[in-house]
Amino acid sequence: MNAKKMDHLATGIIYFLVGVVILLLVAILSYILFNGVPDISWKFLTSAAQSFSAGGGIRDQLFNSLYLLLLTIIVSLPIGLGAGIYLAEYSTDNWFTDLIRTSVEVLSSLPSVVVGLFGYLVFVIKLNLGFSILSGAIALTFFNLPLLTRNIEESLRSVPNLQREAGMSLGLSHWKTTTKIVLPAALPGILTGLILSAGRIFGEAAALIYTAGQSAPTVDYTNWNIFSATSFLNPMRPAETLAVHIWKVNTESVTPDAKLISSASSAVLIIVILIFNLGARYLGNKLYKKITATK
Amino acid sequence: MDNIQKKLQTKSKATFQDYFGKGICYLCIGMIILLVTCILYFIASKGIATFTKDKVNVFDFLTKTNWNPGATDSHGRPDVGALPMIVTSFSVTLLAAVLATPFALGVAIFMSEFSSKGGSKILQPVIELLVGIPSVVYGFIGLSVVVPFIRGIFGGTGFGILSGTLVLFVMILPTITSLSVDSLRAVPMYYREASLALGATRWQTIYKVILRAAIPGLLTAIIFGMARAFGEALAVQMVIGNAALMPTSLVSPASTLTSKLTTDIGNTVMGTLPNNALWSLALILLLMSLFLNLLVKFIGKRGRF
Amino acid sequence: MKQYNLNDSYITEIPGKRALSTKDLQVYYGDNHAIFDANLIFPRFQITSLIGASGSGKSTFLRCLNRMNDKIAKVDGQILYRNVDINSDKINVYEVRQHIGMVFQRPNPFAKSIKENITFALKNAGITKKDALEERLESSLKSAALWDEVKDNLSKSALALSGGQQQRLCIARSIAMRPDILLLDEPASALDPISTSKIEDTLNDLKKDYTIIIVTHNLQQASRISDYTAFFHLGHVIEYNTTAHVFTNPKMQATEDYVSGNFG
Amino acid sequence: MKQYNLNDSYITEIPGKRALSTKDLQVYYGDNHAIFDANLIFPRFQITSLIGASGSGKSTFLRCLNRMNDKIAKVDGQILYRNVDINSDKINVYEVRQHIGMVFQRPNPFAKSIKENITFALKNAGITKKDALEERLESSLKSAALWDEVKDNLSKSALALSGGQQQRLCIARSIAMRPDILLLDEPASALDPISTSKIEDTLNDLKKDYTIIIVTHNLQQASRISDYTAFFHLGHVIEYNTTAHVFTNPKMQATEDYVSGNFG
């Protein structure tokens, strides 16, 4: 076959593969959305879940998911940044760096249940954090760190060396150069990593069942005292997230409308991820533009 | 004058900033190492108990096909043969990777070599979206779509390795794709120019130059995908049938290491053999992911010319 | 910088055979008009230099000649090669590039062995016989004056060569395709003087069999190696003449200022 | 290429005040010995050019002078600044770099506004008063001959400037720190002729207040702007003299060949 025909054929095959994948993606997303969106209502979003009777909503679960995401990012972003900066800026090619990389990557392939049980026995029981958003956030940090660290490292590395030299040659410390010059320039890449890991946090269930727990005690949304047990801000309270709720509704729930709750929740989850994705990009771009004074 | 000489020879704010920064970085690295060490120690100590405390023969554990930790076999030894789960885990993982790789590569090539910004601008977020769909949801789509579909075509119950593979295929597709895109984009632009200037077609350039140059990165992507498949539980558990049986075909119910682990762990009592045996499964998983990782490292080293 | 009349130009007549010519070539990067009405004729088996300040459009022009600018810029006008306008949509660009080879500013060998670097494109073009490949390998490396240095190490990675060797390998890679015309974009600018002079020697040898068009920043280099020189300024070809004329007796003020270093 | 005796060299005496000097400076990149026994004295408030072929070690030498090579290369020997050996472990390198500024080959402004590019390092160095900052901003931009072009757009992104403007911004950024010495590594090589001449003018103005050391490939540029010239060859300083001497009456054969274009 001549090269040009081969080129056409290969191009055709690639378009075919892409087509199949797009079709698949569209199918999955529309399956979830078509099944779920008709059942989403304001009431569904704003009322509490019901254990036995129909008509329960997902107010608490939705809030918990977002709050857990926030806490997880608060816990894991600094560690990821520190580790990413170390790997990109300070590390040299040696066994220690290799060891760190391997450690981080091993984390990424641990089964969720294992991390969940580990979190349960160590954080919930041993460290006495109890079933809490905090325990959940720490457990999720395990999944979050590898992706985040890798992403931060790569984004930092992709900033041209010239920028570092510019900073250093002005007598700035390496640390200042990294945090004030290289890091802002790497922001868009870091953001992508953050968005990807946010997706995983929203979607994770198995690790949370044993750590953040699978019940959502009613909380008071007017209680701003973080230390109060009923405050919605208390990180020490147990919290069922949306993904866990979907899991629970599907496995043990006796509510008559379990199926409806499950599909509507899935749709909500996807929409929230989408909003988060777009929102984070928008804000990130704005921030980037502000820092870099472009436009 | 003297002042400057002195300044040159004394530590300044910048010096301390650097100490501080280094300190923070080492702290973070230290925390990661601590976390990993803890979890490794934790799993290893529990997983080894099956062999040290309950005196199960490691070889039996890896090669016997009967899994019934509560009971004992005719020789009075505990019945913990993990082979069916090991075989199944490997099968679904490999098959899912084999299936997902061409699609992921196709999309990655499309995104990095074909499409103008528009195409990848749409594909990128959609792929990121897929990462966030909870396992359970994938599991239920699997249960309500994939399983009946397989049943319709191959008969039987529809539960089994094939269904598991299909569900995992979709789940690891985003991982492999996005990592592949990264590594294709990392191939320097001048490789493409060099090849095109020699009269090579786009496909020849992609196939013989870009893919070759990106091989270490692509393999890393595939292996990361496999690691994800290996560790996935909730979704697989719903479609694979969860029978601790040696799989006889792609459509017979089987059970992976993770699905067994997830299904049974809540019903066992800490410290007893049934519980320890499950931790041994987790240990196998861990060793496997370690192995996959070292494989990536090895490939990465070899890939560097 | 002085203002020169950009529409005033001196383009000499070319005696003898022509290898390639452009007719009213225009190049646009989006809104940016980068080349204006380039009308140049390149004589066969001669070396032509393109000189001019940075950003004057030398690379842009050169890359059009074998359609490397296809996806990057909009190119209007004609490029005639063997009486065919190769700047047309119907043209098989892969074939064009096999006849008109290109060497870039930064050496860009593939991360493959030395041997594979040369044979890669040959195999692609359908030459698969072992003998033929070996023969081409040796002859092209010899032409590029690299054979003696690498003949014992053909399966070594090309990336392990020095910069100058890598650049000669890239030249060898190009000429292994037996092109008619060789385009070089500042092939020596990243190299040390020793490598540079080797490459200049190589080009001088290649002249017997190839038409060579070379972009260079280095005026001494242009005057040393080329037969004809074209001076570019802000996207316009200001002067095109034999190298001797351009350097010793330029017709245009801009050219004179440029070659005497009083430009800008 | 001709072989020259590398141990033979001509280094002139420097009258008047010294800004900086090196004593037996050696630089190694791993096993690669890149600079051999460099002994140079840089006169105060003068421009010194470093010339030499590519790879001869000019950049390497320059980067040692403000310790930018710290993590990349092993640097032995002494660098004396104000009677202090700043090539010692005990030296506060951040302070050194504040006194000895550097401008690079490719313009590298921060991805921040023009104003922040200048004030960022100042603030960091403890200058926080608004008046002082404004004053420095204006004076440094004026010194770099950029003020008129940007004064209405100080909060615009520095990346939106043209290459030449970016480079002048980098110079302004350096001199805003009020260094003693300014090191420049081919600051104009990526720029068009207009920008180049602007930068040359700027350097000429700066000479009153700063000691300038500049690496350049462009011999005309070196002869135009510098008072002293050092010629590097394969890591050795072959000749160091007033610029007029180096270009019109070189003492060493290698220098003569290089400045007359017969090198290599």
Add this chain to the structure above:
Amino acid sequence: GNGSSSKESSTTSKSSSSELSGKITAVGSTALQPLVEKAASNFQKKNSKVNITVQGGGSGTGLSQVQDKSVTIGNSDIFAEEKQGIDSKKLTDHKVAVVGMAPVVNKDANVKNLTMDQVKQIFTGKITNWKEVGGKDEKITVVNRAKGSGTRATFEAAVLKGAEAVKSQEQDSNGTVQKIVESTPGAVSYLAFSYMNDKIQPISIDNVKPTDANVETDKWKIWSYEHMYTNGTAKGATAKFLEYMNSADVQKTLVKDMGYISIQNMKVQKDSKGTVSSK
């Protein structure tokens, strides 16, 4: 029997609301979790100083954690005595509900009634086609519950009576089993009454219908208790909460809502060995 004290206990909890305080963590059975959770939230409304956390994790987890004193209450759908590795002497049992279970089949199989022996043979793999028991000519697909789960233990004790179950699919939750049986032709499994719906076919055994009334009299044999274990005797808030669980408040409403059978309605009782006696 602690059914008779229901009225008193509910009044006690009301009157003592001011002084009651403490932190209770109840972990274990996922099947029991919603009930306890709901009861806990009602209890906390009256006793605002008591903080109760209810979580799942499985009966095994519940029992081992309460044994280790990591949690206050271990929820279990299995007797502690039946669980290997649990020292039942240390634990105090609080039975809070009864759950009835029944075999269920996919509607396609066209079977509504089986003998106990047939059920046993199906689950031990002796009968492999529905036509052998008068149904459609269709292969039987057995879906079992996870080993060690309370539901499976109860079912095996009542039906298999020591015989080994056939190796087959295992699922660890009622919801998944329900969905699989619903959609897989020829599937058979067993479910708690509360998960029955009109898309699956519950099976009568020896013509006894799986109803609450039949469970209460032990005419229907497959049932078990839901337990809440404490380590030693329950004290303080925990005792009050467990008392509340057995109060009419919970038993008459929540237990019913959940699809369980009130402990107070039982005419018989069962011990950990499976021996049934009348109350």
